[in-house]
Amino acid sequence: MNNTITVIGHVGQAPHSVSFGDTGNKVVKFSVAVKEFSSKEEEDKTMWLDVDAWNGLGERVLKTITKGREVVLNGRLAISSYPKEVNGVKVQMTKPVIKLSSFHLCGRKPVATSETQTEETAAAHE
Numbered sequence: 418m419n420n421t422i423t424v425i426g427h428v429g430q431a432p433h434s435v436s437f438g439d440t441g442n443k444v445v446k447f448s449v450a451v452k453e454f455s456s457k458e459e460e461d462k463t464m465w466l467d468v469d470a471w472n473g474l475g476e477r478v479l480k481t482i483t484k485g486r487e488v489v490l491n492g493r494l495a496i497s498s499y500p501k502e503v504n505g506v507k508v509q510m511t512k513p514v515i516k517l518s519s520f521h522l523c524g525r526k527p528v529a530t531s532e533t534q535t536e537e538t539a540a541a542h543e
Contacts, residue, residue, distance in 0.1 A: 422494045424444060424525070426451035430496060433482045434475060445475030447482065449490060451514075467497070470517040478520065487524030492517040 432447040446469055453462040468490060470478045482488060491514040501510045 445470045489521040
């Protein structure tokens with residue numbers, strides 16, 4: 418059985434890259450906000466997921482994905498573990514991470530500045 422996950426959400430931070438000098442590999446990291454399913458009585462909750470895109474796919478992410486953009490992500494769910502100090506004691510923490518295999522932009526492109534919006538509005542009225 419394959420480990421596959423597809424989520425639709427909004428990018429929470431601009432993607433950034435981390436290079437590994439010893440191997441030459443590069444990973445691009447960002448987070449995405451998705452709505453957590455809730456019953457009618459409950460208010461929708463936002464769940465944040467971390468995303469890793471490796472090498473060539475990471476380059477495409479850096480060129481096309483921006484903060485606030487709505488995206489469809491396809492990948493594999495993995496568990497990342499890292500050390501953290503809690504009350505003076507080092508503990509091993511874990512969190513889910515999506516290892517990206519493909520993505521699609523959807524929704525409207527977010528407007529970066531009010532200047533851009535003014536130019537778009539002026540162009541639309543011409």
